[in-house]
Amino acid sequence: METVKAWYYSPEYKELTKLRQSASTGTLVFAEGVEPHAQAREGGAPGYLIGDIEVTDPDTYAKYAAGVPETVALYGGTYLVRGVQGEVAEGSWTPKRLVVLEFESLERAKAWYDSPEYADLKKLRQSASKGNLIFADGS
Template identity: 35%
Template sequence: MSAYVVVEVDIRDAAAFAAYRAVGVPTIEQYGGRVLARSDEAICLEGNWHPPRIVVIAFDSVDAAARWHASPEYQAARHLRLAAGTTRSVAFDGLEINEENPS
């Protein structure tokens, strides 16, 4: 079953964030993930959520996502990200779509 990581990013320092991306993004693929979507143009459909940037990443499992996030490679990049802005992220299992569970 696939799992997904959704990250909300508020960039305060574009140069520092570019340094983070150069180091951090390659770790996603290194740990079996892939970026599915990224946008600075998300629109709020309900509530009061206006993320400046939103990113969706897929992994094979929540455990794989957790291994990536805890990895030494990503933790080195994470320190750069912490200086660049604020993020919130969650990881969760996707649905297994089949005839018994079509939605």
């Protein structure tokens, strides 16, 4: 976390921040990831599923959280960030529980999300939480 903060507050990035803020709006959040990993990049860019989740039923959500890693692994996915709140750098976003999953491709991320292995767990998550999920192409 300290490395990203040092970059963000560096004099070099401060100059770029002025340019970015004059051309766009949004919120930046720092989030500490899970242990380092190495994922093969053969054949193209990785795909990501990014979520901001608010847990409404902790007991049911705990069952979801216990079951989902196995399904992620079946599709070659890995957690980059799992269940942290993050720290807002700019803007007004107040994330609750950030999750970032990385897959070998965007297609693989979508295949996991729509998979029969994840279907029942998805319903469990939806009954125990609310939030936003997006797919992002790593290219």
